[in-house]
Amino acid sequence: MLRKNRLFTPGPTPLLPAAQFAEASFTAHHRTADFRNLFTRVLADMKEFIGTQNDVLVLACSGTGVMEAAVSNLTSPGDKILVLTAGKFGERWTALVEAYGCQVDTLSKPYGETFSLDEVRSRLTPDVRAVYVQATETSTGARHDVKGIAKLVRATGNDTLLVVDAITGLGTTHLDVDGWGVDIIIGGSQKALMIPPGLAYCAVSERAWQRMETTKSPRYYFDLRKERKSAAKGESAYTPATSLFAALGAALDYIRQLGAGNLGAGREDLVNNAELAAEMTRAGGLALGLKLFAPSSPAAAVTALEAPAGVDSGAIVKEFRESFNAVVANGQGEMKGKLFRMAHIGYYDYLDTIGALAALEHVLAHVTGKSVAFGSAVRAAQEVFARQTEAAGASR
């Protein structure tokens, strides 16, 4: 059969065709009214998409670049920083904070788990200048309790900052950035925004801007204050990735349309879509006898499933690719070979979800050499879908 290129990965995610066309056909120079209008509209739309009154900035880099910005702009060497880590991306916070010479206190949990609020509270001493955490840990499929953590940080009553990597979290999980008091939240273009990688963004609180008045870590390309100043004039500080901005504009138009004219409602539709796809996928995986890797707090962004006993998850990834030209993600860091991950971020629909589970049935049969009851994962997912959509219908 034909084998379309299928991305079941937590980024890049399937592309919105309208955004691909916009990307290809954009030719304007970045210091023109045409681009300034696009730039200004995109930044305003991004505020609505994120659901924040804070300044939003979009930079030409991967998500890691804006993670670095959140460290280099908010810290001075020697600052005491609390990092909450339970996976590969949490470890990236530690590496970044160490690279900038801060004194790091790491609250570390095993891959697949999350932090108890009591543990977090006990680390929030008054000298902690900032806390860094993920909303969803992409490497394990776990969701962290950003709301609870934010409440603890704000309850300290001092000016401790909270930085949240929501690169796979934005558009897949509920986040009330302003209500909870998140100081910097970070996202990337190749996730729920449905466009290729190359842009990353953040929303920055007034508290964070104030901190930047006195912090001393070096920064230049990622100098957020310079970007903010330029953005006020409708420009980026350095040459922006213009074609990706055009793609982003088209994607935001689509998300607004999803939300019947409202980008925040469109984002919530995406969150609900991801939640349903994730629930269907979990049900399908369990029906095949697989174990969820992060059962206590599974994220809607990505579902991590353990490989069956005796099977290297790399074989599952390989078979998905070879038989279906479909990309699922292997475990990362210490979990490589032990689990595989199927994402539900952005432009995924019912057919994608069902198709991925049906393919998983063939893949498992192949890699285990055992018979699989074809349709069993699909059926479990359909039952979730029918129950949820009927429930939604009933509640209308």
Next chain:
Amino acid sequence: MLRKNRLFTPGPTPLLPAAQFAEASFTAHHRTADFRNLFTRVLADMKEFIGTQNDVLVLACSGTGVMEAAVSNLTSPGDKILVLTAGKFGERWTALVEAYGCQVDTLSKPYGETFSLDEVRSRLTPDVRAVYVQATETSTGARHDVKGIAKLVRATGNDTLLVVDAITGLGTTHLDVDGWGVDIIIGGSQKALMIPPGLAYCAVSERAWQRMETTKSPRYYFDLRKERKSAAKGESAYTPATSLFAALGAALDYIRQLGAGNLGAGREDLVNNAELAAEMTRAGGLALGLKLFAPSSPAAAVTALEAPAGVDSGAIVKEFRESFNAVVANGQGEMKGKLFRMAHIGYYDYLDTIGALAALEHVLAHVTGKSVAFGSAVRAAQEVFARQTEAAGASR
């Protein structure tokens, strides 16, 4: 008449349609054999395009990002650094080196001029750890003598590093990176490579890699050693801008075709093309009574022309846009309002060059309110073209 979007700016430059199509249609995940093949081929092709045996890395950022990498990777706080500056981008080197706490010695010349080699020699004391310069100063249209400067740096006999911002220089001026001993040379995607902004690249010498073993400035996203290690496995350290990589692959195919199968020859064709377009443009400008801004060492990348007495160059930029939907660049930094710049980088041809000059005739008539002999700039350019192409024909 129809007014196509015309970019006569030193980046973004006119896009290669085949690259736009490649950008729009690329959907592969970046941790797959498909992308690794593209990535590996693009890096190898980039070496051939640049004409170097040094490692080439391509990052997701603007050119300024890789300029920062060339500072943060090669320096430690307190290092003595020599910056050669004669324009806005030279000033960016100073700002960057200061941001990283180095001790900066600045050899500064007025906008539009360049450095004498005697002046450079006198600053090359043994304690200078690195020299930073532009190949072509985009803000003024001046070309600096990289060959002569490199000779001086190498003649010191110590391990002083030479870093060259060739963002508008690569593909518009002859640069023998390895022969001259340039330690880091920097370019951007939206210049001679004919694709949108969002990628920047550099070639890094063995001397530079050795320096990185001991330098202490903080870096993470722009850590070149980490990128090199990933590149050896066919991957980037962080998520690459995949669609722009696909565009870059298509542009390199086109440049190889220009060079009848050889990317270096294709680059030299682009250099010759830019040289001819620049000479035509200078002749056209002079025929209209305009003054060249950098007459002693004009770059082929961009021609800077002074606005006529009493005319703000912004009015010229505006009239180009309003009457022809064409973008020429204003002066930058202290030269804003005093000059305008027409570029010849990358995908420019005879019709672009002639059309831009014909449009300039209308624009000047409009902004000065004086009559202009229509066709005079065009004719001067045609005479250059006929002379040069006949000369090329005669020498075959």
